[in-house]
Amino acid sequence: MVKEFSFRTRKRDLENIENEIFDVAVIGGGITGAGITNLLAQNGLKVIMLEKSDFGSGTSQGSSKLLHGGLRYLQNGQFALVRELLKERNYLLKHMEIARMLEFRILIGKGQWKKGTIRLGLNLYSMLGGKSGIPRFHKNNKEFPPGIDGFFSYRDGWCDDSRLVMYHVVSAHENGAICLNYCEFKSSSNKDNVHELEFMDIVGDSLKKVKAKIVVNCAGPWANTVSLALGNENNHEFKMSRGVHIVLSRDKYPGKAAVVFRSSLDERQMFIIPHDEVVIVGTTDTFTENSSDFTVDEQSVRYILQSSKPVLGDLSTEDVKSSFAGIRVLMGEGNDPGKISRDFSITENDGIIHVFGGKLTNHRVAARKVAKIVSGKLSIRLQIKGKPEITYKRGNQDNPYEYDIMHECAMFPEDIMRRREGYSIYLPDGGKSREEEIKKTFRRMMDD
Template structure:
């Protein structure tokens, strides 16, 4: 049956930018519909290096505005989501560096001050052979700089923005794709399709937040301008067993002037990435190439004592970054800044298309998007997201450790590692996941790896999870910990539940 109500915004794309805009708009009192063809964060937004950072290497390309905005946002996001975002120290060895030490130190000095740093520590210098942060590295590594940025559970950041948007009145539809959209008088008439078939919806504004599919969406909209360029860049990561002790990360400088991160991951592993390669094929689910694997292994083997081979790789993931085409010579030099393109007006409903961007600046991007769309919208509230906690992020003083201790007092019988993981995922909403359970048995079926039925049901009920993959690799990273066949067990449970 055709949809008769009119939305203020129809947002195409359930990645971080689409979810962030949906949240901001819903909080301003606007009527919002977001449609995502797959699962939330099922592509680029779950394939990042999982950092909230200014982008130290972007200073080398003169991206001072982007770095400053990113560093300001780093502090804001840490404050509104201290459960899924936390400080992370980075060790930057100078040995093997293609840049002189004075240049690196000058860049770090600028990095410390350009964004008005308030909570994270300033850069310092250490000798790796005399400091525990050098453990696991090859001998005689010499001097290193230590600076700070933040870690983020990237796909959870998307889910929490969508959840907050929904709780503020937005409609979020996953597994729903746009078939076409046309301007009819002063409205968009769009046809969307899910498993039950196509239907029509109407909206005042169309927001094209489709990421790598931004050009495809433009092709589905009648008479839309399509002269903005998007440059697709593939980035891949590998995961290996833990390479070194400690909770710090490493920034490894490569002879080609690129950098590779080595980051503690899921307690037992080290995440190594990323690559930057042009992507000429249609958007989709890319996989890592043998050449990318070799590049990342070589990077690690240049610094760490343990020699890695292909057999040490326990998991990989790849994503396509939809960057704005600034005609840079190499993929790694393409700007990570964003461009917001608005067209319409004079009786024609507006469309906003998003080119580029990075996960750190998603909230500011959403704010800028709503400012650009203000002339086309009914009167609404002003920006509000800078200080508003994301679901579960309303932790007193942002002190996660104190919150975890209080949670431990509430559930003394539950294993501490389980409580810690749930607290890191759900923050102050952990009690909603646990329900009335006061023992492990009260959490229902044990799927292994610390995943219980109570959490599965919560994710289905509140966070649009529909498959084992959604739960194991996007709402969590438990896929690295559970027994083989767990995704299929969850799928079977969900199929029986839906029957």
């Protein structure tokens, strides 16, 4: 029986927290915050997580959704990172009910890669992932336009990112954590080593307070805003880069396998990922100074269309059904965002832990590192190895929208359209055909 996790439990939780002292308060309900909250709750700690919008509504809904080691990172010599990511990929593929293996075809030919380089890279990649075998070259048998000589094929993971976040959030909720969406952290004070956090309940339009011994800042691109509100005087040094994806209808690329290709404009690595009735193409990698810059600009869309021309042929902006963007937090130096490491970094001072950067794929590694620090600070032993586990399984859904409202704490139609059911990106009509039914369900459930 799946526990209730809804607007009603949310309201009750908000009424009951003011007099409690939590062990840990996590700020940010993206994949990083969700994984950490889940791990700590699985250890019986009193944990509260505050998310200013919906769970998974930041960068964790705007990724390429790959569970992968990052073949490209081998070029930069990041072997340890690739091995760690592949280990995590394998775990998620085994334990996450919605993760799946996908065939990828990496292109060889004019403007693409050279056979020898890819053969060597794939060999190393599968070895680091615990497998061996010589990758086989397949000639282009009219699967791709002329100019593409052929491809190597390999397998990697894929999983809807914001749903992965929800699986951790609901697992954490089932393990006793209080997870509050639409609650924005605003400011804090510290008395006798206890942090008092003030936050805004955006749904109830009221300021609330909560106390915690340790605070974990998982605010992704907003990490510096949160850090300043936590009393830090200086900004942490990181760069941000925006990545855009476009969504096309399936007939624009009817193949079953995903494609890895090089942009015809600047040779960057890009992906075409088929999913049900649509194809996702991305991504871009451009520096930005604005944490909330999730807009999809026309220039990025044109760049993706031009870049994929040798594979997808002539397409126009009219062919784009929808689009989405995410902002990477990059720890490291350099003028080329593509060359800066994708690994995460964790710092701690005065009972505040900050997590920066990282990948969707290695979020559990970040959670374990944070848990080690928490264990030291609270002087308690925590079960960290192999955690956090995804214990939640989506139950019987006679009416999926009711289920999303009652068991996954959807508060607004957009929470269902985008993050619970994914209609806004996975349906060619952007989910318009489902919108009215979802709104009706909300009206009925909330008025009951």
